[in-house]
Amino acid sequence: MLPSRHFPTIFSYGGLSVVWSARHAFAGGRNQLNPEPADAMSDKLRQTIYQALTDICLIDPHTHINPHSPASNTLADLLGYHYYTELAHSSGMPREQIEEPGLSPRDKVGRLVAGLGPLENTIQYSWLIDICRRFFGFEGARLTVDNWEAVYDAAEQKMQFAEWPDTVLQQSNVEAVFLTNDFDDDLAGFDSGKYIPCLRTDDLVFHLDKREVRDRLTACSGIEVTDLSSLRAALEQRFEHFVGRGARACAISLPPGFTPHPVADGRAATALDAVLQDGMSAHDAQRDALARRVFWTLAELCDHHGLPFDLMIGVNRGVYPSGVFQGQDLYDSRVSLIQYQQLFNAFPQVKFPISVLASVTNQELVSYAWIFPNVITNGHWWYSNTPSFIERDAAARLEAVPQTKQIGYYSDAYKLEFVAPKFDMYRRILAKVLSESFVIDRGWSEEDAIELGRKVLRGNVESIFPERTPAATDTLETIDDDALNVEDEAADAPDSGAADAGPAGLAAAAVLAPALGDVSGVFMEQAPAAEEPSTEEISNEETPLAEESPAAEESPAAEETPLAEETPLAEETPLAEETPLAEESPAAEASPAEEPLADEPQIVFDEQLELADEQDDAGLWGGSEPPAETDEEAEGFPTAELDDLPTVVEEPAASQPESQPLFDADLEANDEQDDAALWGLTGEAKGDDQDDSLTLMEDLPTIAEEPAAASPSIETPAEEPAVAFDQELEDADEQDDALLWSDDDAGELTLEPPPADPPETPLPTLEEYQPLSDSGTSLLDGPEESGMADGEESSERKDD
Incomplete structure (x- = not known):
């Protein structure tokens, strides 16, 4: 569809209500109805817009300039x-x-x-x-031949x-130019702010053979x-290297x-x-498959590094092999952007600035834009x-494509002197289109x-090709001098949590997150939070600062154990309200960043495991049903007044030394033996002189117990503050045990006989762990006991 200026206008815009031909008016022809005002207005308007466009300092987004010359x-060099x-x-x-050859300049x-x-x-x-x-x-x-010398x-x-180069840039009103750098360019010896590198990849894709x-x-x-x-x-x-x-x-x-598309590993190999x-000499099909694989890999790397991928589509090389250097290639109108649909869909985050060689593809x-x-x-x-071609193509783009998605022009120059005349040609055409079609x-x-012209000339170049951030080495130097000091101050505070470190601490953590990780590229985007590291990996780290980084905040370990006062154990366990374990524990007070990691995984207190232990005691010794929970007891263990408890003469347990704040498995085993010594097994209390009749723990009947779910903190012991064993809590546990047993008239503790039909217990039965096969033998028995030869399987296993 031709722009409106190419045919008579019969309606009114901007106060003009006459029928006139925009083409004649702006091409210098006379409008017969109102000739002078139309010409004068159009010329003045176009000149005003053009002058405003010339005042815009340019960034040329594509050249072939050698930054060293x-x-x-x-x-x-110009001719x-x-x-x-070629002309x-x-x-x-x-x-x-x-x-x-050898011809002088x-x-x-x-x-x-x-x-x-x-x-x-x-x-x-x-x-x-x-x-x-x-x-x-x-x-x-x-x-001419008369004046050229x-x-x-x-x-x-x-x-x-x-x-001279700086003089040319200044007189051309150009701030910077994009280069076209071979993939093996060392990019050294020039100002990359003025001469901006661009990785050209033609050889990698099409000439790797x-x-x-x-x-x-x-x-x-x-x-x-x-x-x-x-x-x-x-x-x-x-x-x-380039980024x-x-x-x-x-x-x-x-x-x-x-036609770009992904190539499978096997085919590519x-x-x-x-x-x-x-x-x-390789077959064309092999070379073509490799070219597509390399191209797709380049698109993936552009996506990873956040680089736009300029595609210049449609050149057919070597059409005229007898032509001069760079005068042998032509466009081919058989090209279609449908060939790139898979690419555009596969990489929605990659910007693809597209240049087409012929106006017929515009x-x-x-x-597509x-x-x-x-x-x-x-x-x-x-x-x-x-x-x-520029006027027609530019008008079509300005009429149909969002203004933020258009790069108006680039010089494609090989020497700086050509930037000014080429851009000046485009500015005059752009001023004409803006004055006619828009004003x-x-x-x-x-x-x-004019603002629209500014966007397509300069603004969009800056937004589509954003300037890169400082190099990683510079960032690390800044961290060493500033961010680490801020982090040290946050670690010295009473609460070293990232949430309480203040804005300075959060800022330091944000800087440290990418810097302390495995940065493969200077400007690589921060990868998503990594999976939880193993204990060995944690012990090898020399600095704990990453715990406060955004990545650490998002990791499962950081969510499960932020700080002692924020741990789910302290929030959910009712005893934490009565006994301030997390607040008084030395392990909780010490910062995880200051305390060295243990060589072996630490065993911490587990609420569910303790409840299961209480149920085991009840199943072993019998007793009445636990009292119904009151409103106050609904949040914790059943309790009773101390005056209602039978008097038990018991040697106080030695307090746990502060140097050993963690739960001790041997101490718990001794505690179970003390329980047996206190209550006995015959229904009569045992005196101090009857220690030889005590039943040992290993002689007790074995009850199959479902393993308690592993505590989340055990999976990451190095990052979770340990909850210390508390003597007062253990004493309260003994008192609760005493509540389960009744006392006789003499005040002595006795065990009531178990009821004929014991109450249902949530503990699994032995049969649940040892299902029987069709033959009646346990699947857990050995081959000799079960009657099966080695290598045989039960029918139940075969059915699976």
């Missing part, structure tokens, strides 16, 4: 641009005359100037004249100064490619027949083996980089139109 050394050599060859100049310029006559109508010729006027003081309209000398005189390309990859990455694993490692190393040095994009030029063995690009959030229109490339046709204000 960004500007020209002679006029030959040697492939646009002029000169197209108009009749032999290739051998243009590319003669001055002689080359003389030859090319002699063939410029047929090119004076082209936009490329106007760029050359603009450069000569802007930078070298040329005042003529044409460069004066221009050559003036240019050479200015170009000899070291400040060449031995020299693989050797370059091995040399720069330090990894020899022998299989898929080493190939990915080498590619990852290149991304880390660590300020790269803000990855880019590639793609042929029209390329076969293809890589074939390429490694046969090189460029409508498809507009529709219309629908896909990650597809972005990007500049006007190569054969689309002429005013008529006049749609009633926009000049300010709104």
